[in-house]
Amino acid sequence: MIMNEVSDALHRIRHSLAHVLAQAVQRYRPGTKLGFGPAIADGFYYDFLLPEPITDEDLPKVQKIMVEIIKAKQEFSTEELSIPDAVKRIEDMGEPYKAEYAQELATKQGLETLSFYSNGDFVDMCEGPHVENTRDIPRNAFKLHNIAGAYWRGDEKNQMLTRIYGWAFEDKGQLHTYVKARTDAVKRDHRKLGNELDIYVIDENVGPGLPLWLPNGTVIIDQLQKLAEQFEFSDNYERVRTPVLTKGSLYEASGHLELYKDAMFPAMKLGDESENGDEYYLRPMCCPHHHIVFSSRPRSYRELPLRLAEYGHTFRNERSGSLHGLTRVRAMCMNDAHIYCTKEQVRDEFVRVLSLHKRYYDLLGLDDYFFRLSMWDPEDPKGKEKYVDDPAAWEYSTEVVREAMKESNLPYREVVGEAAFYGPKIDTQFMTVGLKEFTVSTTQLDFAVPQRFVDHGIDCTYVDNNGEKQVPYVIHRAPLSTHERFASFLIERFGGAMPTWLAPTQVRLLPVGADFEAYADKVCAELRKHFIRAEVDHSSDSLGKKIRSGTVSKTPNLLVLGANEVEDESVTVRRYGIKEQRTYPVAEFAQRLLTEIKTRKHVKEWDDADSIME
RNA sequence: GCCGAUAUAGCUCAGCUGGUAGAGCAACGCAUUCGUAAUGCGUAGGUCAGCGGUUCAAGUCCGCUUAUCGGCUCCA
Known part of the structure; x- marks a missing residue:
């Protein structure tokens, strides 16, 4: 599940997309100054000082401009400039943050030349690498998704810039998979489930x-x-x-x-x-x-x-x-x-x-x-x-x-x-x-x-x-x-469906009708003697509703109790996430559950359930 | 703390360009006593986050405060 190191090709794509983003934003908001714009674990971002604020509604428009740039098949070219030439170039570009960083590279890191990458009318001081041509960037595998504030150079004493984030992958399918994982994560957010x-x-x-x-x-x-x-x-x-x-x-x-x-x-x-x-x-x-x-x-x-x-x-x-x-x-x-x-x-x-x-x-x-x-x-x-x-x-x-x-x-x-x-x-x-x-x-x-x-x-x-x-x-x-x-x-x-040993309610007993509530109470009391966290659904809901409520609560074991179960002192078990159910004698159910709880095993289905059914 | 956004019933959300609030679920009541993911009918529930402003009139526009969300910083 941990992300692997990204391929060189994908890294180039992401880094190049950062440039294309900057190019698009400068076209969309002339006068925008540039901060940093790297590739990151799931895409890229670029930090900007904008002449006027930008909102989420602007993102699709910026993305559209980016697609146009990609379609224009612009060649990426690079050149090395000596420090004085580089400083002059950045002055011509009118980029204060780039100038500051260039100074630092020259003085503190002792670089003698600085590299510039350009595509179309856009130039950026950058060490690369990039794709050869914007046509190498898949234009349906990236998505601008977020605007956030970020301090220049990550220092809260500095100016707050506007950061635009994008996701980027090698093809549309990967992007889709990633976006879906992010969407699913929202459903499992502990704040929502909590x-x-x-x-x-x-x-x-x-x-x-x-x-x-x-x-x-x-x-x-x-x-x-x-x-x-x-x-x-x-x-x-x-x-x-x-x-x-x-x-x-x-x-x-x-x-x-x-x-x-x-x-x-x-x-x-x-x-x-x-x-x-x-x-x-x-x-x-x-x-x-x-x-x-x-x-x-x-x-x-x-x-x-x-x-x-x-x-x-x-x-x-x-x-x-x-x-x-x-x-x-x-x-x-x-x-x-x-x-x-x-x-x-x-x-x-x-x-x-x-x-x-x-x-x-x-x-x-x-x-x-x-x-x-x-x-x-x-x-x-x-x-x-x-x-x-x-x-x-x-x-x-x-x-x-x-x-x-x-x-x-x-x-x-x-x-x-x-x-x-x-x-x-x-x-x-x-x-x-x-x-x-x-x-x-x-x-x-x-x-x-x-x-x-x-x-x-x-x-x-x-x-x-x-x-x-x-x-x-x-x-x-x-x-x-x-x-x-x-x-x-x-x-x-666990998406809220905790293993039985951790589950707040371990067993919920669902009497099929009022006539079976006494039996449910009896079985519940038996389970609770063993410190099993069991409770009876005493509502007047239909059985279907009780099962739904029990399922929604993600209780790991629902027991359906009616005439059949009273007849042979048994319980019919629905394990969370498993449609088919099994019937066990009460004592055996308790024993199996106690073993599961004691060993703290996270099992969805009890192994030898089949043989028990006979 | 900083940048940006958001705030309507317990929850999820409607409420067009300003004309004094609405649904579904949950809750409660009545009827139903049901065999595998929602029985029906009804009742109640909101100082539209708080404070201030604009206006004849503010859930709706503006400002401030608070909280939350996405980031930055920090970090378990």
Whole structure:
């Protein structure tokens, strides 16, 4: 499902389309200035400074001009100009952003020439490559689909430009397939399903980004939490519980007030304001608390690795424009844990954490992921501000994480310059149903914060076998991310039809008529004795309506109960998504269902159903 | 936070160029007691997001605020 590297031909087509787009927009809105216009994962975009705004209604018109340009069979030609000539050329073109970038290429990157591509009356400073002629661009395999704002060079201090996005593929069929996938994704959007299936609400009386889990959603997160407790128990984690509110001084020690304050809710003043009033904060992360638990008494090297786990509530004052359903919220509950270990243990612990990730994904039937290893950039001129200043520790930790990654034999890619302040990190990347790359969880190695605690007089150390105090390495890990983020991901993956073990209602019993309600109640009570989440449809609807309602609710098992079933103490089962039904004795049905729930298998149809039918 | 768009009943949406709101589903009631994806009839439900302006008159036009959506930035 993860997109493969695109072919060179498609890349050329997309990049050339960006030029044709710019050409068309300059024709449509004379005076338009150009920003950047690259090929991207599903097409291309171009950033413009427009003399007057453009709207969605203009897109088909621009697209039409693009088709005309393509039909005109314009030759792409290229030329290399020396820096002075290039600068003069750009001045003639009257392009301020291009001029700025040309300056940078010449001064900072030390280029001696710059290349220009032209087709028809259009010229752009660009390193290529392009198609040979606009006729090489399939004119029915691209579509302008979106207008958005984007800062020049991605920096919010700069001018906001107008970005026009297009999808582009090698033929009409591929475009059609892609557009269909995007359209289908809308139906599986967790915000839509979350509303339809009564999973959560975000209410203006509570506040933006503060979701309320309804009973159905609560079942899902309770089950995820149970799963995590079992897996973590078997990996020798210990559970702790820590408060959501904390004195500011702790966040001075951890460095959050210095580096992370923008994402924290403002301080609360507690106590007498005139004297000794301490400032308190809602916590943005659990780690400082776990560090305090670790520091609460002297620790021996024999206790390490010490793994402290908590499903912890945290609060982040996310910017209003970034809030998004359950995937970007301001109050969340994380599958958090911190592993305290010696320098020598880091590698094995990392391997163990990666394998824990794999156990979750295998269980859930998820296999289309890769890990993104984010590393520091020793060459970064701003490195001193971006990364903790300890090159030796960076080198060691980067190498040890890379080794763990290799040993785990899991797919991964390295990204230089994306590390966190405190150490390298590993993100787990999936594709969403909308075919966008999506980070589910982050694992981070931290060799700096415990030392900061020590520097602030908090004894975050252990005693080694020489009786010397040592500062531990810490691994921050949250394979199931936050309830909010993980549930939203699963809802979209399963299209709201959760595997039985996660389903809010596991069984809905549908009496064929009023005479059979007593039997339905009896069977329901029997199932509930086994903690199966069963309920009876007591409405006066027709059977057809009950089946429809049950199906729409995506309940994995619907039981039809009438005279036949009363007769031989059985149930007739409709599994979600399967038209044909099976009849089982009540006890056998319960047993099969319990096995399915206990093993957390995601099966649509029970294997040996045929033989049971006889 | 920034750029752009949107905001009508619990949900999905109508409401033409300004003349004081409408449907389907859901809910509720009555009748129906039904064998495999919608039984029929009825009832109730809206300060048209909020505030201000233009106008004889605003759901409709304008401004501000809030929220949401698509991006940017940020990030779990």
